[in-house]
Amino acid sequence: MKVNKLGLAGVIALSGLIAFASGSFAQTNAPAPGGRAGGRGGGRGGAPVPPEVMLAQMTTNLTLTADQQTKIKPILEDMAKKTAAIPADDADRRGKMTPIRDDATAKVSAILTPEQKTKFDASGGLRGGGGGRGGRGGGRGAGGPPPGQ
Secondary structure, eight states, X not given: OHHHHHHHHHHHHHHHHHXXXXXXXHTXXXXXXXXXXXXXXXXXXXXXXXXXXXXXXXXXXXXXXXXXXXXXXXXXXXXXXXHHTSOTTOTTHHHHHHHXXXXXXXXXHHHSOXXXXXXXXXXXXXXXXXXXXXXTTOOOOTTOOOTTO
């Protein structure tokens, strides 16, 4: 019986150590590959999302047809080219990117079916961010009750 108690205590201790170590690594503040801490893409502080990745995500999320993909790909590539031309240290970078993104969003929306457009708009369009929930991550809103209450 002593062996079983010791074995159980060892397993519990090892589990706690693994959980602690996992949490420590997951909470690192090291800069992301894009050069800034946080690592979010697409104008949120990280590296921009490549057009191919955006198209693949849209294809999955919106069930794009091959024809739609063919029409949307050059729009995303043009948007990426135009936003990449804005210097990273430009004080008004965000202001200059907004009309470029809005124009691309309008062009993409014109290609989508009504059902796809609803999903596209709810996801935040080319801006991303989860459709009005205050960006990615979603959490509870300000002033809301704590979880479980």
